[in-house]
Amino acid sequence: MTTENLLILAAVIFTIGAVGVMLRRNALVAFMSVELMLNAANLAMVAFALARGGLDGQVASFFVMVVAAAEVVVGLSIIMTIFRTRRSTSVDAASLLKL
Amino acid sequence: MTGADVAFWICGPLMVLGGLGLVLFRKAVYSALSMAFAMLNLAALYLALDAPFLGAVQIIVYTGAIMMLFLFVLMLVGVDTPDSVVETLRGQRVLSVVAAAGMLALIILGIGGSVTAAPVGLQTANSAYGGNVEGLAALIFGRYVFAFELTSALLITAAVGAMVLAHHRRVHRKLGQAELADARMKAYAETGAHPGSLPNSGVLARHNSIATPALLPDGTIAPESISPTLAGRGADVDAPALSDVTARTFRAVERVVEEEEQ
Numbered sequence: 001m002t003t004e005n006l007l008i009l010a011a012v013i014f015t016i017g018a019v020g021v022m023l024r025r026n027a028l029v030a031f032m033s034v035e036l037m038l039n040a041a042n043l044a045m046v047a048f049a050l051a052r053g054g055l056d057g058q059v060a061s062f063f064v065m066v067v068a069a070a071e072v073v074v075g076l077s078i079i080m081t082i083f084r085t086r087r088s089t090s091v092d093a094a095s096l097l098k099l
Numbered sequence: 100m101t102g103a104d105v106a107f108w109i110c111g112p113l114m115v116l117g118g119l120g121l122v123l124f125r126k127a128v129y130s131a132l133s134m135a136f137a138m139l140n141l142a143a144l145y146l147a148l149d150a151p152f153l154g155a156v157q158i159i160v161y162t163g164a165i166m167m168l169f170l171f172v173l174m175l176v177g178v179d180t181p182d183s184v185v186e187t188l189r190g191q192r193v194l195s196v197v198a199a200a201g202m203l204a205l206i207i208l209g210i211g212g213s214v215t216a217a218p219v220g221l222q223t224a225n226s227a228y229g230g231n232v233e234g235l236a237a238l239i240f241g242r243y244v245f246a247f248e249l250t251s252a253l254l255i256t257a258a259v260g261a262m263v264l265a266h267h268r269r270v271h272r273k274l275g276q277a278e279l280a281d282a283r284m285k286a287y288a289e290t291g292a293h294p295g296s297l298p299n300s301g302v303l304a305r306h307n308s309i310a311t312p313a314l315l316p317d318g319t320i321a322p323e324s325i326s327p328t329l330a331g332r333g334a335d336v337d338a339p340a341l342s343d344v345t346a347r348t349f350r351a352v353e354r355v356v357e358e359e360e361q
Contacts, residue, residue, distance in 0.1 A: 003214045006148075009111045011206040013137075015199050016118035022195035025187075026127055028173060032134045035165065036118055039141055046150050053219030055231075058150050059238045065153075065160050066250045070257035072165050076172045077264035083176045084267060092187055 006047035014040035027079050027089045031072075038068050106147030110140040127173050135166045149221040152232045177328075298324040301338050304345045311336045318342070 013036060020033025042061040049057025079089060086093045117137025124130045138161045145154035186192055221231070228234045239247050274282070287294040298321050301313040312335055313324035325335050 003216075003218055004211065005107065005111075007210050007214065008207055009107075009114070011203060011210070012115055013118055014206070015203040016115070016122060018202060019195060019199045020118075020122040022199070023122060023192060024130075028169065028176070029121070029127055029130045032121055032130060032169060035161075036121060036134065036137065039138065039161070042153075043141060043144070046145060046148050046153060049150070050148050050221060051214060051216070051218045053221060053224055055221070055224050055234045055238055058153055058231075058235060059243055061150075061153055062156060062235070062239070063243075063246060063250065065156055067253065069160055069165060070250075070253050072168060073257045073261045074264070076168060077261040080172060080175065081264050081267075089176050 003047050003051040006050075007044055010040045010044040010047065013037075013043065025090045025092060027082070027091050027094075028076075030091060031075055031079070035068060035072070038064060103147045106144060110144040110147070113137075114140040114144070128170070131166060131169050131173060134169075135162050138162045138166065149225070149231065152235050300324050303338065303341050306336055306338075306341055308336070310334050311341070312338045314338055314342060 017033045017035075017037035017040060020036065021030050024030050024033065042064050045057040045061045045064075047057075049055060049061075082094050083089050114137045117133045117140060120133025121130045121137065124133060138157060142154045142157040142162065145151075145157055225231050225234050228237045283292075283294045286292045298313050300309045301307070301311040301320075301324060303311060303314075310325060310329050312320040312322070315321050318339055320338050322330070329335050
C-alpha cells in the first residue's frame, strides 16, 4: 500500500461523491454525497500525514470533521425548512429564485 | 504485505462499494445505510494508517452522530417518496458521468507518480509525545489552538442557527378538543363520515401486525384499518389470502373430526 494507492482511492471516492451530487435529485442524498467528498479529502490528508511523517495532516482532518458536523446541522435544518414549505426534498422543488 | 496492506485492500473496495450504493440506491434510507457502511470502512482504514484517534472520531462523529442525524431527517420527511428518475435536463445523466470520468482521469493523471517515496511513517512523530492522541493534543492545543477556539464559536453558531431554522411559527391557531369534536360531528352531519375512532388492525390466526388490514364480514378488507403510509408503501399484508389459508386448514380439521365421528 503506497501513498499513491491511497490517493487514488481518495480520488475514486471523491469522484463517486461528485457523481452523486450531480445525479441525485433528493437533497438529502446529494448532501450525503458532499459528506462522501469531505471524507475522501480527509483520507488524502491522513495519507499525506503518513507519507510525510507529521501529524499536521491528521489535525487538519480532525478540523474538517468538526466543520462537517456544524455544516450538517445547518444544512439539514435548511432542508427541513424547505420541506416544510414545499412538501418535497427534491432539489428541483426549490426554484422560487429562478427567473 | 503488511497488516496495513491487507486492511487497505479489504476496506478500500468495500468503501467504493458503499459509495456506489449511496449513488445508485433509489431509496434514500438504503443510500444512508451504504454511506454509513463506507464510513465504517474508512474508520477501519484510519486505524490501519496509524490514526487511531481519527478512527474513533470517524465512528463517533460521522457514523454515530452525522449519519443518525441524516436518518432522523429522512424519517421526518417521509421515507415513502423514492427519487424520481425523470431527467429534468436532457442528457444530464450521461454528461455528468462523462464529466466525472474526466475529473477522475485528471486527478489520477495529476497525482500519478508524483509521490514515489516510501511513506515515512508516524513512529517518530507519535513517539515525540508518547502516542498518537498525545501528539495530536500537543498540536491542537499548541500550534492550532486559535483554530481550535474558532471551531467552538463555529459549533455554537451552528447550534443556534439550527434552532432558529428549525423553529416555526404556527400558521393556524391550534384547535382544542371541543372544536375538534365539533368538526367531527359536522362532518358526520354533512358527509356521513364516521365520527368515532378508526377500526384497529386485523387480528388473524397467523398475523396481528399493524400492517394487517381488518376484514369486514363479507371478507373484504377495511381500508381505514391500516395506516395510509403502510398502504402507500405497499407494506400491507394480503389479509383475505391469509384468512383463506386459515379457512382451508379449519375445513380440513373439521373433515377429519367428522370422519372420526362416523
